[in-house]
Amino acid sequence: MRGASCANGSRSGAGSTDCASTFQQPGLAWRAVASVLAIIAVLGIVNNSTTLYLVGRYSQLRTPFNMLVVNLTVSDLLVCVLGTPFSFVSSLKGRWMFGRAGCVWYGFINSLLGIVSLTTLTVISYERHQMMKRPPNAPKLSYRWVALSVLFVWVYSLLWTVPPLMGWSSYGPESHGVSCSVNWVSRTANDTSYIVAFFVGRLAVPVAVIVVSYTRFAYFSTLMSTLTENAAVTILSRDPAGLFE
Template identity: 55%
Template sequence: MIVSNVSLSGCAGVDSAPCAGPAEGHPGGGSQRTTLTPTGNLVVAVCLGFIGTSGLVNNLLVLVLFCRYRMLRSPINLLLVNISVSDLLVCVLGTPFSFAASTQGRWLIGAGGCVWYGFANSLFGIVSLISLAVLSYERYSTMIAPTEADSSNYRKISLGIVLSWFYSLVWTLPPLFGWSHYGPEGPGTTCSVNWTSKTANNVSYIICLFVFCLVMPFLVIVFCYGKLLCAIKQVSGINASMSRKREQRVLFMVVIMVICYLLCWLPYGIMALLATFGPPGLVTPEASIIPSVLAKTSTVINPVIYVFMNKQFYRCFQALLCCETPRRGSSLKSSSKVAVRGVAVAGPRRTNDFLFMVATLGQPAAEVPQLGRSFEPTIDITKPPSSDIHQPVVVSLVAHTDG
């Protein structure tokens, strides 16, 4: 993942002797002592311990729910699981090493372990970021799809998952082959890309990493969810009360997503640029540890925002706690298409008008939220068909009572 880095004195590269050699009698070697005070190391260790434990539990729970309940095995939920897998790998293969280093006040697993830590955490972090962008694009493409639903179409989602891992490898393998390199960062308890080297080789990599792995996913997310919000506003005239409720819910979800994304990753980006282009010593080791900890909180936040605020997952979570069968909400099974009562809504404009009435960010995009006891969206077909494609679709809500 993208992290800010101020290398330790005498430890600017992974091949430096202080980083590779034995330290204070500990077999296997490690870096020199951290510049943080014992209290500072303790605070960092407590934060990392909480983040690692919470992220592990949250993401494991997502995988358990997905494996146990067949109703969750839709294409778009598979993308949510991919995000949880990447976050889980950070909690298993990354956070424990930085936690142990903080408790001891020094890096514990040597130069080779430092390179592995930097590569693995960068890979899994970028996978998570790209997956969030792919998720937003999938929801956007779902809105504009003019064809019928197909709940078994895993091809597009699978392609998105493969793309997220391949794209991440494209940007995390180069430091292993000479385009920049991985090394100690901050106070010496974590490792990442070397942000402080002023060489053209290193600066060019950092600029590309910042643009293509932080800024670009953010722009995709803002664009796709922004278009969704605009579309909801456009259908306010069809059913004002329902659209207003949907608009408020979607706006809240978008704001939360964007704020959490910026909170976790923007400090990393800023610190990285300051360390790369600023004067030496501008970013202190003590200051650089804060963005590192904030970025790791994404492993805790992502499952909460994208999964447990999803009504479908939440119903299954309640069922798991109560050992009962999850209740089903009325839904349209879809990953990228829409149909209503066996009749497809023709044309991009009409598809948008209908789908935006049921789109929600807290659950798969095509799932219809529960309204009252049982509401079912219908198309008014009492009027004869019109050849005017610009006529708005008349949407009504038909309430059904149980017996």
Template identity: 55%
Template sequence: MIVSNVSLSGCAGVNGALCAAEAPLRGGSHRTTLTPTGNLVVAVCLGFIGTLGLVNNLLVLVLFCRYKMLRSPINLLLINISISDLLVCVLGTPFSFAASTQGRWLIGGGGCVWYGFANSLFGIVSLISLAVLSFERYSTMMTPTEADSSNYCKVSLGITLSWLYSLVWTVPPLFGWSSYGPEGPGTTCSVNWTAKTANNISYIICLFVFCLIVPFLVIVFCYGKLLCAIRQVSGINASMSRKREQRVLFMVVIMVICYLLCWLPYGIMALLATFGPPGLVTPEASIIPSVLAKTSTVINPVIYVFMNKQFYRCFLALLCCAAPRRGSSLKSSSKVATKAIRGVGVNAPHRTNDFLFMVASLGQPAATVPQLGPSFDATNDITKAPSSDVNKPVVVSLVTHFDG
């Protein structure tokens, strides 16, 4: 990386961050260490990522505003992720793209600090929102309470906390705990990874643990628990559950792989630059993890939105200028189903099956949920339709928030 250990004598607070960034950029004469061909390749990649990310995330917002059926609490978390990714595409990628095309950073030291802060803020918001989303899915499935589709309080709290949490970890470099400065070949800016001071190293360790490892562990834990729950439910209706189990497993694996692909190289690069000998991470090598991290703005809408059946149906309807086709599991959960589960939990002798019934019935339309009386036996198969409606099979949605 190109940032040297800049002396901060005479610089304090926000001015300290600005001094650290302006030292290698003073006069705007600093040029990238990449060759013209290397700059061209980086510019093409950033242009492609910025354009696709902008289009994908704008499309998500258009669908959310256009179709009322998408305005549920869980989908509001998806919108928060899209907004943070969209802000990266609008306020971050264009500047690094322009710097790559010109072979030098164009907006000075102050712009470098702003770029590093803004992109770190939006990136961490996206990461924390993914963790909040996984926890919301987990808590919805595991907690035998009614899921009110009009209750936005818990999700709004999660969104607010994701922004506050990100600010907690991105504001300190503006006031002296580490600093923002040029990164890699000089066409992007981020945290100063190369300073070997205790001040800088302590910040980078905390950033790595609390903004990369902790969200990843939350995601793995929550989706792992959901998969275990689905495996248990497959004993109720094996033929129906097996296909759903495989689909959810596929989505979870894709989520985890893409998370690691986008962010783990960047985290490893930062640690190597911080703890390794000087020159271990070359400018040419450091630009690759930075570009991979920005691909999350393209991948997130595809995985979390367009692989969601609700959004996909609305997307097709938007293309065809028609009304969206309603699926059998548009509701995130059924109040009737939850009340029925509560009845089973109180009166049925086999309490160990309560959890399986709760998971199996989440997402069923209220009209198809069999009414369970006090004498209902917990060993009955609730996936069978009532005798008065034998020609209308009950559609069971095991994990409705994955596929709408």
């Protein structure tokens, strides 16, 4: 199974099955990287855990829209817990320390949670755009819609991250040797086709939706603000019955 290989073409070397032996780059620079990763992980765990605590503690925060924020928070928290420790330890040593299986796991879980975060942001941007367009008497955002949206986010993310485990491209060590990801540098048809599809489905489409949604959101916000100001000017100009004297 290619997804279980550390090799990028021949990245693990002849007869080698250990990712940790592929790179040897210890030094002060990697310790600095490890320190930054540790700070990011600690802040991420504290901030995201605090957000989840507050939502769980105060029922008024458990609105349908905030459940989308909770999904984003969970994915960010899981990155700090399930992914960052691997790259932190490897950065301290200057080389990947968790073997082939750990490399595949790290590449998979970081890709999965990264797509979950970006797709959740896409759904949030779309819903904000819809909120601005929605008439006052229209049905509000429901928990059912949010639940289906969250389900879609995770299924969509799995559809992009499981294929490298099944043979369409693979997960392996990156060039610096302290983390793992999709096989970006290979030029085979198998890897290239996945990378092209990956960028279109994971990056281009979500970013396009976000840009269009927030552009239209800004347009509607400006329009509503202009209409409100015009209405206020009209009322002031009439000054009925000395109301503003």
